[in-house]
Amino acid sequence: MADLSKEPFNLIVAGVGGQGNVLLSAFIGMALVREGFTASVSDTFGVSQRGGSVTSHIRISRGVACSSLVLEGQADVILGMEPVETLRALGEFGNRAVITIVNPRPMQPTGGVSYPDLDEVRQAIIKLSARTMFVNATEEALEMGDPIYTNVILLGALAGADVLPVGREAMVEVLKARFPGALYDVNLSAFKKGEELIRDAAGIFS
Amino acid sequence: MASVIAADNPGAAVLLMGNEAVARGAIEAGIGVASAYPGSPTSEILPAIADVSGERDIYVEWSTNEKVALEVAAASSFAGIRSLAVMKQNGLNVALDFLVNLNMTGIGEGGMVVFVSDDPGAMTSGNEQDSRMAAKWFDNPLLEPENAHEAKEMVAWAFEFSESVNLPVIVRGVTRLCYTRGNVVLGDLPAGMRKKARFSDVWDMYNPTKSKFTATPSPVAHRLLHEKFEKAREILENAPFNRYSGPDNPELLIIATGVSAAYSAEAVDVLHLKERVGLLKMGALWPLPKKTILQWLSRTKNVLFVEEMDAFMEGSVMELWAGAGLHDGGIRFHGKCSGHFPPCNEQGADLVIKALTDILKIEHQLIDADYKREAAEYMRLVPNRPINMCAGCPHRATYWAIKNAIALDGRNGFVCGDIGCYAMGFGPPGFFQARTMHAMGSGTGVANGFGHLGRFGFDQPVIALSGDSTFYHAALPALVNAVYNRSNFTLLILDNGATAMTGFQPHPGTGVLATGEPAPVVDMEALCRATGAEVMVCDPFNLTETTQAILTMMKKNAGVRVIIMRHLCQLVKVKRKIAPRYSMRVEPEKCIGESCGCDRLCTRVFGCPGLMWDSRAGKAMIDEAICVGCGLCADVCPAGAIRKEEVH
Structure with a gap:
């Protein structure tokens, strides 16, 4: 488990409404509070239930709570649930030291807006991050039978990446408290899948 | 899973959303009644209380609108039981007519808190407004918390305060407070028997003005209100929510309210200005604690106001300063008046940093300019992600049918839109069909007016939209008006079986209560028929039939026609595990x-x-x-x- 290397430590979770980013961020926050940290978890979103950009700001400190929003250029880690949203978050919160974990499956915008060339987006993410790890979370979730598991797979990946001051035990406890019985089992296996994926994801350094 | 909201574990730190913290504060204060109409950013408060309503013996209800919610809560306070009413900024507007009379009568022996949240940036709203202005306008006590923990403490405290001044207390949130999760330290839950509810006011036929709960005679009631207000001011001078940190004689004094206090503290920290800049964090706002403010004004020559939306504190403090005859002291005021902050949108610590560096003439480089330049070049790859209705949304089907019906009709028909997910119909998700959109129920109200313009040559068919929950909330009086006054339009009620946009809350047509218990169904179709309107029901997913139905109703060109577009919200289907067709x-x-x-x-x-x-x-x-x-x-x-x- 990493120490609280700086205060506040800033994690950005970037995705599209409907991907489960809000719940994922709440889980991280609950795990942090369980471990005695002061957490602030705040989502910025559009009006739509689904399909708009959603960015969660997770700020970790000890003692006094910090304000809700990460300052421009001040993310320590970016967890991108979608490539274009990851790049958008890098533009706003990125810096030379930022570590980025990305689910590489694109979510198409609607309303006739076209998606940029995916390879170009990937290259830009790598360029703007100190280290990038790709985790095929949606693909794995579909293989498990439901894209709903994407966020818990990414939670596992985040735990496995060892970049936060909170470890797997607290996160698993949160899942246990949240999901009853069989639901817990399937979510735990999603979580473990994420840990596996990140182990195999060679970090790409810019 | 047992609700963390009701955990009997005093002293434990838990992660709660601001809305959940408000709920917990009310529960710790021992409320007996909570009522609300769903409205983001406050929608999660009532469900959090409803989850524990059985074990904590609390009556909760989704009311048909905010005015009714406030009236329901007030009756409880009149009978000595603490009550909470919850609404968003638009809801306060709906409830105001009752509230401006309620503070005249007072609330009786049960404390009453009205939690209202504004939405800077209009993230979940059609408008931006600063509800704090209402407190100043009609003399109502007002508090504003900084974070989730303070929201819990403040709501609990507000009940005591309310009882000691016999007035409802407004606690104002903003979206960032309501939807930020933070550490909350749980307090004690009330123990023991709840007291018996009793309306103890006795009417005296020889002195009919004796009742406490009639707002007349108003000159007397208004004078009494102002007397209470001075008592309230004294209490707020010592409220635990106004705190100063910084040097004794700051070079610059920041006066910040609510979440802006946290942004300000962070800005001072980032710029290493703790020795030079003082921060007066204000949570108890109105009646203005004059002594506290004047004391700090006398120690500085520069003041910066940090608050979202309107210049509420800024204007009030400047009035106070002018009225106190202290302007010889030569304070320079900064804030909205100096252009450092806009009167709209959400504002974070970045903007406070910018204001401080400008006023104090200091250099600060927070971001690496090279990186920023490189990143900016890549942003050409990042497309906008337009808002949209969900896959499988019945509104998309309805709008498609409307678009085709209007085209087939050929008389430049148009849609008067309303509030809900279908409000997106002004843009691509609804094929640009909705041409007016204002307040709850206004689609039907505005259509009423268009329907009388035929005498001036108006010949376009008009379609009004209303959601199902919106129908019960505010469209019903407009429908009655339309039939009575012989207007001419077609009303489409988009009945998707839930108050979908705010989180699928039940409404009078769903047969379910806020607690999940069964309820009588207030039959929308029968209500519409009872007005005398012509009524039919369609499933919008039968596109051809629906398009034809709309076209037929448009062509009638007289009287009020209602089509109920009935199809369950797709997200509700998912929740109920209804498999794809x-x-x-x-x-x-x-x-x-x-x-x-x-x-x-x-x-x-x-x-x-x-x-x-x-x-x-x-x-x-x-x-x-x-x-x-x-x-x-x-x-x-x-x-x-x-x-x-x-x-x-």
């Missing part, structure tokens, strides 16, 4: 892409998120992670390339 696929040989002549009707115009344009193949495709198998796009594709197959 169809499995969908695109037959690649039939999809002829750009050469079709339809100009990508499916992905460019129809725009369901479950349909993608594969630019390499030049064909449409189904995104199986998003498609919910509603089957609608199969009816839209002119080439018949999108196929639906019934799932068994």
